[in-house]
Amino acid sequence: MLVRVFEAETMPLALKKVKEALGPDALILSTRTVRKGGLGVFRKPICEVTAAIDSMEPESLKESSPEPAEDREAVQDELTYQDLWKQSQQNHSDGYPSTNHNSKHPDEDNLKDVRNEIDELKALVKQLAKPAEPAVPQAIATPRPQKPKASAEVREMRLLQNELERLGIGGEAAAALEQYAWERLSPRQLGDPQGIREFLAEAIGRMIHVAAPFQTGPNRQKRVALVGPTGVGKTTTIAKMAASQLLRGVTGVTLITIDTYRIAAVEQLKVYGEIMNIPVEVVTTPEQLQQALKRHRDKELILIDTAGRSPRDDMSIAELTTFLETADTENHLVLSATTRDRELTDIVKRFGRIPLHSLVFTKLDECEQCGTVLNISLTQQLPLSFLTNGQRVPEDLIEADAEAITGFITGSHREKAV
Ligand SMILES: Nc1nc2c(ncn2[C@@H]2O[C@H](COP(=O)(O)OP(=O)(O)OP(=O)(O)O)[C@@H](O)[C@H]2O)c(=O)[nH]1
Ligand SMILES: [Mg+2]
Numbered sequence: 001m002l003v004r005v006f007e008a009e010t011m012p013l014a015l016k017k018v019k020e021a022l023g024p025d026a027l028i029l030s031t032r033t034v035r036k037g038g039l040g041v042f043r044k045p046i047c048e049v050t051a052a053i054d055s056m057e058p059e060s061l062k063e064s065s066p067e068p069a070e071d072r073e074a075v076q077d078e079l080t081y082q083d084l085w086k087q088s089q090q091n092h093s094d095g096y097p098s099t100n101h102n103s104k105h106p107d108e109d110n111l112k113d114v115r116n117e118i119d120e121l122k123a124l125v126k127q128l129a130k131p132a133e134p135a136v137p138q139a140i141a142t143p144r145p146q147k148p149k150a151s152a153e154v155r156e157m158r159l160l161q162n163e164l165e166r167l168g169i170g171g172e173a174a175a176a177l178e179q180y181a182w183e184r185l186s187p188r189q190l191g192d193p194q195g196i197r198e199f200l201a202e203a204i205g206r207m208i209h210v211a212a213p214f215q216t217g218p219n220r221q222k223r224v225a226l227v228g229p230t231g232v233g234k235t236t237t238i239a240k241m242a243a244s245q246l247l248r249g250v251t252g253v254t255l256i257t258i259d260t261y262r263i264a265a266v267e268q269l270k271v272y273g274e275i276m277n278i279p280v281e282v283v284t285t286p287e288q289l290q291q292a293l294k295r296h297r298d299k300e301l302i303l304i305d306t307a308g309r310s311p312r313d314d315m316s317i318a319e320l321t322t323f324l325e326t327a328d329t330e331n332h333l334v335l336s337a338t339t340r341d342r343e344l345t346d347i348v349k350r351f352g353r354i355p356l357h358s359l360v361f362t363k364l365d366e367c368e369q370c371g372t373v374l375n376i377s378l379t380q381q382l383p384l385s386f387l388t389n390g391q392r393v394p395e396d397l398i399e400a401d402a403e404a405i406t407g408f409i410t411g412s413h414r415e416k417a418v
Contacts, residue, residue, distance in 0.1 A: 003029070003052040014049040022053040024183070156190045157182070163196050167409060168369030169204075170341065173378045177203055201410050209377060210400040211358040211385040216250050216300040223293070223302045225324055227354055228334035229347055230308025233362035233388060235265065237334060238305045239272040241386070243394035245301055246276060252299035256281040256292055258323055259307035269305055272393070286326045293327060304329060311350040321354045330357045332385050337361045341375050348380045358385035358400075365389040365396070370408045 004021065008014035018026050029050040160181050164174045180203050181190065189195040216222045224241070226234040242253050255273050257280065259265040266282050273280035281292040296302060304327070309316045324331060333356050335344055348356075359382045361373050377384050384405060390396030398404050407413035 006049045007046050011047045014047040018049055018051040022051055026051045026053050156187055160196050168371030171375055173374045204409055205402050205406045208402045208405050209383040210402055211383040223329045225304035225329040225331050226334050227306050232334045232336040234334045235268050235305050237388055238303050240394040240397035242303055244397055250300050253278045253301045254296040254299045255303050257305040258283050260284045261307050286323050289327050311347045332358050332360045334360045336363045337367045337372055338363050341372055344376045358383045360386045362388040364408055374409055
């Protein structure tokens with residue numbers, strides 16, 4: 001096992017050094033911050049990473065056949081960072097370093113290597129003799145972290161990071177995409193705006209998690225409830241869902257509202273019911289809901305509208321939870337894509353006491369950036385079931401489909417619409 005200590009000004013840079021020197025399979029043994037140079041608190045903090053690698057994968061390194069000299073430069077451009085690392089190891093395994101090997105005796109290099117290794121081992125022993133430094137973040141301490149290896153300070157990633165920022169993709173989603181790019185793309189691809197856009201379209205498509213479409217049938221009733229904050233578009237989305245199912249030939253659709261607070265809200269749903277010629281039930285207690293469900297037990301699809309609740313009103317969310325528990329519904333949380341990520345996270349947390357099936361994002365037409373759809377779905381680990389992008393019923397409803405959502409996130413749906 002080869003053990004080495006790496007130092008850098010920041011942890012991501014130290015990890016980058018590890019990756020470059022030992023490759024992607026390096027095992028991180030420890031990380032810590034030490035102060036070097038200067039006096040007391042003025043000493044500069046340095047990140048120190050001790051990493052090890054089991055072997056240098058000699059078999060995989062020998063796989064590629066030598067290319068003609070004139071092609072080498074072009075091929076080099078296409079290599080990922082991982083490939084470049086493997087190539088550098090191959091140079092070493094040949095026994096002749098790629099530069100200066102004519103001017104020095106090979107033994108001189110070997111001797112230097114041995115000295116370096118002794119120095120590194122000494123440093124490691126010294127470090128192990130000290131009391132362990134606490135609080136190494138788990139993501140860094142684990143050998144194969146899923147989260148960022150790439151960092152804001154890595155120059156080659158700047159273009160990708162700017163694009164992520166432009167699309168409103170942040171947090172975990174951005175970190176995962178950066179890492180994926182770091183592992184897959186060559187420096188040339190990372191520097192090509194068109195290549196970055198194509199990469200993102202493909203990678204986002206893979207990351208998006210969509211809920212299965214409605215499955216209804218004569219003997220398989222589906223009960224769907226829309227819950228969420230006030231004014232996000234629940235009632236409009238219910239109407240869009242009902243209309244689109246009717247257009248697909250689903251015959252038995254019933255709307256139920258448990259929006260017991262406002263006459264106007266009940267009227268809004270009744271108007272939609274009349275236009276579509278489908279029954280609308282208004283219930284004010286869980287018992288009434290049970291009776292309504294019984295009356296419509298032959299229907300294929302029951303869509304339940306609920307009153308918007310403030311995420312701060314725990315009582316009202318608890319009351320809604322009780323209501324829905326008795327009805328065995330599939331609960332979709334409706335969120336406006338115009339809300340900020342931090343607020344959305346809080347809303348999902350507060351509505352999370354209701355067993356949530358998926359997320360519906362509305363008002364995508366009002367957003368400059370739609371990255372929030374990916375950010376929230378990923379961090380909250382909830383699939384997407386529908387998106388809406390306008391007030392028209394039923395046209396402005398998009399059944400969640402990874403390609404369509406990717407189009408909204410990357411903005412390519414706008415290019416297509418032009
Ligand atoms: N731009 C845009 N407006 C929408 C969209 N969906 C709904 N709306 C509008 O948002 C407003 C509120 O819609 P509602 O369906 O009444 O919202 P709600 O969630 O039922 O509201 P409450 O019942 O009061 O909680 C209406 O003016 C809708 O036309 C959308 O996708 N885009
Ligand atoms: Mg409503």
